[in-house]
Amino acid sequence: xxxxxxxxxxxxxxxxxxxxxxxxxxxxxxxxxxxxxxxxxxxxxxxxxxxxxxxxxxxxxxxxxxxxxxxxxxxxxxxxxxxxxxxxxxxxxxxxxxxxxxxxxxxxxxxxxxxxxxxxxxxxxxxxxxxxxxxxxxxxxxxxxxxxxxxxxxxxxxxxxxxxxxxxxxxxxxxxxxxxxxxxxxxxxxxxxxxxxxxxxxxxxxxxxxxxxxxxxxxxxxxxxxxxxxxxxxxxxxxxxxxxxxxxxxxxxxxxxxxxxxxxxxxxxxxxxxxxxxxxxxxxxxxxxxxxxxxxxxxxxxxxxxxxxxxxxxxxxxxxxxxxxxxxxxxxxxxxxxxxxxxxxxxxxxxxxxxxxxxxxxxxxxxxxxxxxxxxxxxxxxxxxxxxxxxxxxxxxxxxxxxxxxxxxxxxxxxxxxx
Amino acid sequence: xxxxxxxxxxxxxxxxxxxxxxxxxxxxxxxxxxxxxxxxxxxxxxxxxxxxxxxxxxxxxxxxxxxxxxxxxxxxxxxxxxxxxxxxxxxxxxxxxxxxxxxxxxxxxxxxxxxxxxxxxxxxxxxxxxxxxxxxxxxxxxxxxxxxxxxxxxxxxxxxxxxxxxxxxxxxxxxxxxxxxxxxxxxxxxxxxxxxxxxxxxxxxxxxxxxxxxxxxxxxxxxxxxxxxxxxxxxxxxxxxxxxxxxxxxxxxxxxxxxxxxxxxxxxxxxxxxxxxxxxxxxxxxxxxxxxxxxxxxxxxxxxxxxxxxxxxxxxxxxxxxxxxxxxxxxxxxxxxxxxxxxxxxxxxxxxxxxxxxxxxxxxxxxxxxxxxxxxxxxxxxxxxxxxxxxxxxxxxxxxxxxxxxxxxxxxxxxxxxx
Numbered sequence: 001x002x003x004x005x006x007x008x009x010x011x012x013x014x015x016x017x018x019x020x021x022x023x024x025x026x027x028x029x030x031x032x033x034x035x036x037x038x039x040x041x042x043x044x045x046x047x048x049x050x051x052x053x054x055x056x057x058x059x060x061x062x063x064x065x066x067x068x069x070x071x072x073x074x075x076x077x078x079x080x081x082x083x084x085x086x087x088x089x090x091x092x093x094x095x096x097x098x099x100x101x102x103x104x105x106x107x108x109x110x111x112x113x114x115x116x117x118x119x120x121x122x123x124x125x126x127x128x129x130x131x132x133x134x135x136x137x138x139x140x141x142x143x144x145x146x147x148x149x150x151x152x153x154x155x156x157x158x159x160x161x162x163x164x165x166x167x168x169x170x171x172x173x174x175x176x177x178x179x180x181x182x183x184x185x186x187x188x189x190x191x192x193x194x195x196x197x198x199x200x201x202x203x204x205x206x207x208x209x210x211x212x213x214x215x216x217x218x219x220x221x222x223x224x225x226x227x228x229x230x231x232x233x234x235x236x237x238x239x240x241x242x243x244x245x246x247x248x249x250x251x252x253x254x255x256x257x258x259x260x261x262x263x264x265x266x267x268x269x270x271x272x273x274x275x276x277x278x279x280x281x282x283x284x285x286x287x288x289x290x291x292x293x294x295x296x297x298x299x300x301x302x303x304x305x306x307x308x309x310x311x312x313x314x315x316x317x318x319x320x321x322x323x324x325x326x327x328x329x330x331x332x333x334x335x336x337x338x339x340x341x342x343x344x345x346x347x348x349x350x351x352x353x354x355x356x357x358x359x360x361x362x363x364x365x366x367x368x369x370x371x372x373x374x375x376x377x378x379x380x381x382x383x384x385x386x387x388x389x390x391x392x393x394x395x396x397x398x399x400x401x402x403x404x405x406x407x408x409x410x411x412x413x414x415x416x417x418x419x
Numbered sequence: 420x421x422x423x424x425x426x427x428x429x430x431x432x433x434x435x436x437x438x439x440x441x442x443x444x445x446x447x448x449x450x451x452x453x454x455x456x457x458x459x460x461x462x463x464x465x466x467x468x469x470x471x472x473x474x475x476x477x478x479x480x481x482x483x484x485x486x487x488x489x490x491x492x493x494x495x496x497x498x499x500x501x502x503x504x505x506x507x508x509x510x511x512x513x514x515x516x517x518x519x520x521x522x523x524x525x526x527x528x529x530x531x532x533x534x535x536x537x538x539x540x541x542x543x544x545x546x547x548x549x550x551x552x553x554x555x556x557x558x559x560x561x562x563x564x565x566x567x568x569x570x571x572x573x574x575x576x577x578x579x580x581x582x583x584x585x586x587x588x589x590x591x592x593x594x595x596x597x598x599x600x601x602x603x604x605x606x607x608x609x610x611x612x613x614x615x616x617x618x619x620x621x622x623x624x625x626x627x628x629x630x631x632x633x634x635x636x637x638x639x640x641x642x643x644x645x646x647x648x649x650x651x652x653x654x655x656x657x658x659x660x661x662x663x664x665x666x667x668x669x670x671x672x673x674x675x676x677x678x679x680x681x682x683x684x685x686x687x688x689x690x691x692x693x694x695x696x697x698x699x700x701x702x703x704x705x706x707x708x709x710x711x712x713x714x715x716x717x718x719x720x721x722x723x724x725x726x727x728x729x730x731x732x733x734x735x736x737x738x739x740x741x742x743x744x745x746x747x748x749x750x751x752x753x754x755x756x757x758x759x760x761x762x763x764x765x766x767x768x769x770x771x772x773x774x775x776x777x778x779x780x781x782x783x784x785x786x787x788x789x790x791x792x793x794x795x796x797x798x799x800x801x802x803x804x805x806x807x808x809x810x811x812x813x814x815x816x817x818x819x820x821x822x823x824x825x826x827x828x829x830x831x832x833x834x835x836x837x838x
Contacts, residue, residue, distance in 0.1 A: 088813075088816065088819075089819075090774070090816050093767075093774070093815070093818070093819040094773055094774055094775075097767055097772065097773045098773055133810075137823045140823075141822075301822075304768070305768075305821075307769055309728060336819060336820040336821070337820065337821050337822035337823070338823050339822035339823050341822070342821065342823075348516055349723070349724075349726040350726060352516060353516065354513055354517055355509070355512070355513055355516070391552075394507075394509055396509035396510065397507065397509050399512070400507075400509045400513075400755060402724075402755070402756050402761065403720075403756035403757065403758035403760070403761030403822075404556045404559075404757050404758050404761075404824075405823075405824070
C-alpha cells in the first residue's frame, strides 16, 4: 500500500493507547511501547503502527523519516492554557520577589485586572500578534493541540474579541486549538462588590453572546467558571454552568486551587469534561472523580510558578480510580511556561508521577480532557498523525531531564512542522 | 574607529558591572542598564558600551547586528557542572518516583557509582561524543563559559581521562571551559569502609597526577572536595585541599548540601575561590562568607531535581555581605538541566532573588566563582565579547518566564555562534 509518510527505526514508539476512554487509576502509564517501531501515515492520519520490518514490507511511502534509534511519542496535548492574553506582568513578579504583598501589587495596578485592561485595549490584530510566538514555542516544545480561553475580557466585546483571536490563531499556525469561554474568570473591577449582579450579567448577556458566536462559527465551545473562595462560589458556578449547558456549551470548572469548595463534585455531577487545578480537593470530591467521567487536570506549573508547596494529589486521585491529565495553565500571572516537557518534569517531581504516567497524562488523557480523545493523544490507527521524535532513545528522559528541549521533530496531521 | 562588530538599538544593555570584584551583599543586582544601547567589539573584546547614537557616531563596523528593541545581557557563566560524564540514570529516576528507597536504588546498581562505572568504561572519544550535545544545549540556552569537573573516575586513569575529555570538549565547541579536579567526589566502591585510606590515595597518588597534568597542559586546575556527612569530613577535606594548594591547585569545596559540617568556613579559611551547594550552612559559616573572598555558589537545580524543599539561604548570605553566584550543578543523578535560564527561574522562586539579582549571580558573580571575573561575566570595555540578545525587550522576563528559551542570539568572543 502507498502511504504519504513512513517514520521508521524508532527505538521506541510510545503508542499510549486509549482504554476505550482515558487511562484511569492504576492503569495510567500504559505506553504500549513498540521497540524498533514504525508509523505509516496517509491523508494526515495514522494508518498503521508496528515493527519497522513489518511496516517497511507492507508500505511504500512518498516520504520517509528515519528516526534512527530515537524515541517517538504522540504530540503533547495541553488541555488548559490562558492563551490569548495581551502584555506581561514581569514587573509584578519582580514586586513579589521584592516582598510586596498581594494587596500592594493590586494597589499598584497589578493582578488579573492588569491583564484584563491590556487585553481589552488591544486590537484583534495586536492580540493575535502577541500570542503567535507563544504558540510557536508550544509547537517547538512538542505541543500539537491545546485549549485556549477567554477570561481577560470580562465584558461582551472583549470576550468575543478573544474568541475571534483564537480562530485567527488557529488559522495562522499548526497547533490545533480548542476554544473555551470563561467570562466568569474573575469579577471585573467595575462590578466590584456586586458578584451576584455580575453572575446575572454572565447568564443573561455573555452566555447568549457566546452561544450566538458558537452558532455563527459552527463550533462547540466549552464554558468554564473559576469556582474559588472570593471569586465564584458553588451556587454561582452551578447557575452559570447550568445555563451554559442549556445553551449547548460543554463544561469545564476551575476548582480547588486555593480552597476546596465542592467545585470538583459539582463538575462530576454536571458531567463536565474536566475539573482543573484540584490542589485542595476534599476526599469526597476525589471519590467522585473515581466514579464519574470528568477528567482531573493537574496544573503543576501553577504552584511551582508561585513557589507554593501543595500540588494536585495525583496518587489519591489515581487510587480512587480517577483519570488524570496534565496541562500548563500558561498565563502571565502565575506561570508563563509553554513547555509540556516542563509540566511533565514538575508532575514527576511534585505529583509523584512516573515518566510513563506523566506522558500518558500529557497525551491521551489530556486529549480526553478537551473532548478529543477519539482524534488525538495516541499513536493508534485512525488517529490524527500528531507525532514527536525525541532527541533520545528512551522516553524516560522526559521528566528526568528538564529546562531544555528534547523534541527534535514535530509532525502535525502528517506534515513535518518542526525539525 | 573601525571595529569588527557593532550591536546596536538594544532596548536595554545590561552591563552588570564588576564592583572591583563580585557584587556583594545588598549591592547584588546592579545591572547598569543602558537604554537604547550599543556595544562595539574588536578582536573578540568589548571596546565600548554606550548609547546607540553615540557609538554609531564613534565607530564604523565590519558587521552590525540590529538588536531591534531587544534586551542584551552578558553570556551566562555556569560555575558548577559535572560535565563530562557518560550515560544516564533515567531508570534510577523512575525507580525513585516508583517509591524505591536510596538503598534499593544502590542495591540495583544505581547512584553515583553507576555513573563512575560508565565513565570508567567509556573511551576518551565516547566520553567526548556523549558530552558535546550537553555543551551545545548550554550554548543555545545562553551559557558562554562553564566549569567542568572530574569526579566520575575516582582512580588515576579515569580521572585523567576526564581531564583530557575537557580539553577536547573545550577545543571542539564554543563554550569556554574551566577545569576542576575532584577525585574526592565520593569514596569509590572498591575503597568502601576505608575512607581514610582513599584520602591518602588521593593525597599521595591522584593529586600529584593532577599536578603533573597541570604542568603538561600549562593550565591551573581547581581542586574540589565533597565535604559532607558520610563522604569526606572537614579534617579529610582540609588534608586534601591543603596538599592541593601546595601543589598549585586553586580551591573549591562542595559544602552543606545535606548537613552543615563547617565546610564553608574551611573554604573561607583556606581562601577557596568558591564554596558550592550551601543549603544547610550554619550561621557562623554565613558570617564567614561575609568577611572572606570565597564566592557562595547556590545550586537551586539540586533541591528542585530531588523535590526537596530547602534551598541556599540567599537572603542571609547577602545580609551578611557575601557574594552569591548561581550554577546548574548539571549532572545525571540529581539535576540534568543545562539551562542557566532555568537556574535563574529557580533562584527567583526558591531563593527569593529578584530577576536583577539572579542575573548578576549568573554572570559577573559566576565569573568570579571560577576565577575569571576579570575576563568575562559583564559587558564592560576590555572584557571578552560574550553577549546574548534575548527575544524580549525586558530582562525581567528572565526568571518570570521559564521552561523554554529566551535567548535568540549568542556572541562568543566576538563571533556569532547562535542566531
